[in-house]
Amino acid sequence: MDLDELIKRLDLDTKAALLAGQDRWSLPAVPAIGLASLVMSDGPIGVRGTRQTPDDPSVALPSPTALAACWDPELARSVGRLLAQEARRKGVHVLLAPTVNLHRTPLGGRHFECYSEDPLLTGLVGAGYVRGVQDGGVATTVKHFVANDSETQRYTVDVRADDRTLRELxxxxxxxxxxxxxxxxxxxxxxxVNGATMTEHGPLQNGILRDEWGFDGFIVSDWTATRHTERAALGGLDVAMPGPITPFGPDLAQAVRDGRVPEEAVDAMxxxxxxxxxxxGILDGFEPAVATLPEPIAGDGLAxxxxxxxxxxxxxxxxxxxLDATKAAKVAVLGGAAKDARILGGGSAVVFPAEVISPLDGLRQAFPDVTYELGADPRTQLPPLGxxxxLRWIALDGNGVEVATGPLERGEIRWIGEAPQGVDPKRVRSVEIAGTFTPVETGKQTFGFIGLGQVRLTVGDTVLFEDSNMPAGDDPFTAILNPQEHRFDIDLPAGEPVQVSFRLTPLGLERGINKYVWIALTLGHSGPEADPERRIERAVAVARDADVAVVVVGTTDQSESEGFDRTTLALPGPQDELVRRVAAANPRTIVVxxxxxxxxxxxxxxxxAVLLTWFPGQAAGAALADVLRGVREPGGRLPTTWPKRTExxxxxxxxPTDGALRYDEGVFIGYRAWQRGDVEPAYWFGHGIGYTDWEYESAEFAPADDEHILGTATIVVRNAGARAGREVVQAYLAPAEADSExxxxxxxxxxxxxxxxxxxxxxxxxxxxxxxQVWRDGGWRDAAGGHxxxxGRSVADRRLTVDLRNGTVAG
Structure with a gap:
């Protein structure tokens, strides 16, 4: 039996139901034709599964920007195979990854989840990743098609870009x-894009993606992206997620009955x-695409x-x-990011690994004498009370009666996907963080909360806040991923326990939790000991007495995350001041x-020294220790140009202006744009120096008689240093004659x-x-004038040149 015969056995309502989520992550099963429920899950650095909870841990690999920095599609393929292995373990059939939108501007808040500013590097690394995942019999959904390159007003923004810009970038x-x-x-x-929402964009989805490129897979909406039943069905969309309420399902069946959508279109979907x-492999009678799975991969080792x-x-x-161990006996490790590593980006990339090795943990294991000071806290919001x-969490019903309770390590609750075991979510109306707190120092204590809904915050006998806290704007993800914090000060004596309580009736719980649980609240705190100047002074004193100072600085989920764009590239908090003063105290300062x-x-x-570690995943500290000691070479090269200053x-x-974001810069983004200006970046695309030196000795180019291949370059390099190493040889094409276009x-x-x-x-x-080639007059044309x-080693460090017009080589 073939697929068309199966479709004939389905009635219209069943067919329409197959095209809509039955819940947040899955499509319905149809036992009559041997179809099991299809399960999807977020990636891209780990497989969350259908439960977002530490009780169901996942391998957490480095961020996609880190993977792109490896410049190695085969390594990306290994990453994909590991993620397929994780997906199968969690019962997931479709991984919602990879993200291959471009770094159009460094202010893009979600760029950690994308690969690069360059389309070729992005495409080749992404292709390796997709091959790897599908080697393991798990599907990918390459996203977000197309031009979702920033987060501001992402639900409604209309990107205006000409055909050449879209095609070439x-x-x-x-x-x-x-x-x-x-x-x-x-x-x-x-x-x-240019006036049509992407879930309805027939020219791009049907015309280019399917008809021109030959894509034969399914197109799924981003979550809640589908707006209109008829236009989406005719515009190329196959599946509307999440469920149970979507513009497909019963609405699509009715559109067919009304004659607004041909049933043949539904059958194709x-x-x-x-x-x-x-x-x-979830349809009886059909062989899966992969019969033999790859060999198992150890997640810790690959991470x-x-x-x-x-x-x-x-x-x-x-x-x-x-570092020479004889000259680095005493190591000062400084910075909040050293102890509380940021291993992954915020939003749909979040998973919970079973274990995280922080930079501080890794360096303590690698060096005999390590002293730590916080120095500077990068967080712009209060840390959770801990x-x-x-503390305990308490779930309450509509009458304020306790439904369930349990211990809480710190003042933070994240019930994403489902409530804790033993909690009937349909009975829950409010959630409370409650317990006792004992101040260490007498003086001003600052308490704060994050949470949307009806709030009551008390410390001792004092009610600090009792009112509703509503979101600003119309983007629910921004409200969740970039929440506003409210702070209050209260004087408390040291050593005397005090009762604290933060009760929240979250938005949407007026009638209880139904299909999907999403409860997120934080009770934050800082005391008199959190004075920034005192912290930096202690860090400087430790650095002055050390052989080497390692300062770990970084962004936070309030400054770099899905859901919002950045307003500045400056590091949050007093981290810059910490680095300046530590460097003045110890010339042997390494900044991570x-x-x-x-x-x-x-x-x-x-x-x-400056070492960029991206969001390094669960093995952050182990990898850092290996690199600092020289057990491993830092092998990365920048996939994106780094400015000196934001401006x-x-x-x-x-x-957007009046709802539109105009890509007026055309094809000139990233290093393509930097090369036109008078200002130098801090570090160019492709830069990275490793632990050895390289000489570029010769280059040759052999033209190809192939419609898809221009030719093959052969480059001989020599390791001119004293250590074994890895070099990323980069080839750039340039017009033989200047061309302003x-x-x-x-x-x-x-x-x-x-x-x-x-x-x-x-x-x-x-x-x-x-x-x-260039895109011109509706097609790809060979550029005139030759190339x-x-x-070389980067876009700015080019060692040899081959003139493709006559084969001559210059160095």
Whole structure:
């Protein structure tokens, strides 16, 4: 029996139901045709499953920006295979990843979840990832199709971009992945493009994605992105998520009965869903796409390997790194991010690993004498109450009667997906954090809360707040992911316990919890000991007495997350001041930057070394210790250009005007734009220095007689340093004659090689023909005037040039 025969056995209502979520994560089963329920889950650095809770832990790998910094599609394939393994363990058939939108501007709040500012690097790494996941028999949904490159007003923004800009930049990663990796799914974005919302965009979804590129998978909406039944069904969308209420399902069946949607269109949608089910092995009578699964992968080991490979050594004065154990007996570790590592970005990327090795943990295991001081807290919101507190969570019914209770380690509740075991969510109306707190110092204590709904906050006999707290704006995800904090001060004596209570009736609980639980509240606190100047003074004193100072700085989930864009690249809190003063006290200062995308580093020239670790995943500290000691080389290269100052960036606009965000810069984003300006960035695209030096000895280019391949570059490099190492050889194509309509140069290919000291290695780079073409007059055209191929270590450090018109080489 084939899929069309199965479809004939289904009535209209069943077919329509198959195209709508039955709940937040799944599609309904149809036992009559042997179809099991199809389960989806968020990625992209771990597999959450259908429960977002620490009780169901997941492997947490480094951020997608870190994976892109490895410049290694095969490593990305290994990551995909591990995630497929995790998905199968959790009963997940479809991974909602990878995110291949571009870093149009460094202010994009979700850029840690995307790969790069460059479409080729993004496409090749994304293709490796998709291959790996689907090697394991699990589907991917490449997202967010298309131009979801910022978060501001992402539900409603209309991106205005011309055909050339869309084709050469924003569509390009999707095209590469569709043609090279054959993904089984694509996710339609929230935003509109040139007047049509993406879930209804027939010219892009049906015309380009399916008809032109040959995509044969299913298209699923981003969650709640589907607006209109008829337009979405005719515009290419197959599945509307989440359920149980969507514009598909019964509404779609009625649209067919009314003659607004042809039943043949619904049958085509159902066919694509059944094809997906067959591929992932949940449709009886059909062989799954993958019969033999890859060998199991150890999650801890791969997490550490990817992290170390992704770390970018930005500079290393006097070759301080790797550390000599005889000269680094006493190590000062400083910064809030050293103890409380930010291992992943906020939003749909969040998972809960079974164990996290913080930078402080890793360095304590690696070095005999480590002293820690907080120095500067990067958080702009109060930390959850925890120290010197004995807390419980309490679930209450509509009469204030206790439904259930349990211990709470700190003042924070996150019930995402389901309530704790033993709690009947239908009875819950309010949730409370309650217990006793004993101040360490006499003086001003600051308490704060985060939570939307009806609030009562008391400390002792004092009611600090009793009122409703409503969200601002019309984006619910922004309200959840970038919540507003309310603070209150109260004087308390040291050593005397006091009762604290934060009770919240969350929005949406007036009639109890129904299909999906989402309760998030925080009771925060800081005391007199949190004075920023006292913290920095203690850190400076420790640094002055140490052989080496390691300062870990970074962003927080209030400054870099899904749901909102950034307003500045400056590090939050007094972290810059901490670095300046530590560097003045100890010239052997190493700064570790724990951020998912660019930040300002005004102190960079004043410290001995700067190491970028991205959001490094669960093995953060182990990888950091290995790299600092030289057990592993920091193998990363920047996938995005880093500005010195926010205002220097060529593209900063993320705020729509009258609902529209105009990509007036055209194809000039990232390094393409920086090359046109007079201001130098802090670090160029492709930069990273490792622990050894490389000489570029020769380059050749062999043209290809192939409609898809321009030719093959062969580059010989020699390890000129004293250590074994890895080099990422980068090839850039440039017009042979200046052309103001095109960038000065752009990435055309790359390859990594390894070599022992004094040994040579050969990099072979296949250059796609598309690299030498432009989109003009409705098609791809060979650019006039010829090209040169420039090879080197970054877009700004080019060592050899091959003139493709005559084959001559210059160094």
């Amino acid at each position: 924003y569509l390009a990663p999707f095209e590469i992945i569709v043609k090279q990796a054959r993904p089984w799914g694509v996710m339609a974005a929230y935003n509109s 159902v066919r694509r869903v059944l094809l997906l089910a067959a591929r992932v 550490c390997e990817v992290a170390a490979r992704s770390f970018v050594l930005l500079h290393n004065r006097a070759d301080l790194l790797p 120290d010197n507190a004995d 930057v724990n951020a998912g995308s660019p930040v300002e580093m005004p102190w960079a020239d004043d410290v001995a 220097d960036a060529p593209v900063l606009n993320v705020t 095109r960038p000065a140069r752009w990435l055309a290919g790359f390859a990594s090689v390894t070599a022992e000291p004094g040994r040579r290695a050969t990099a072979v780079i296949t250059v796609p023909r598309r690299s030498a 040169v191929l420039e090879v």
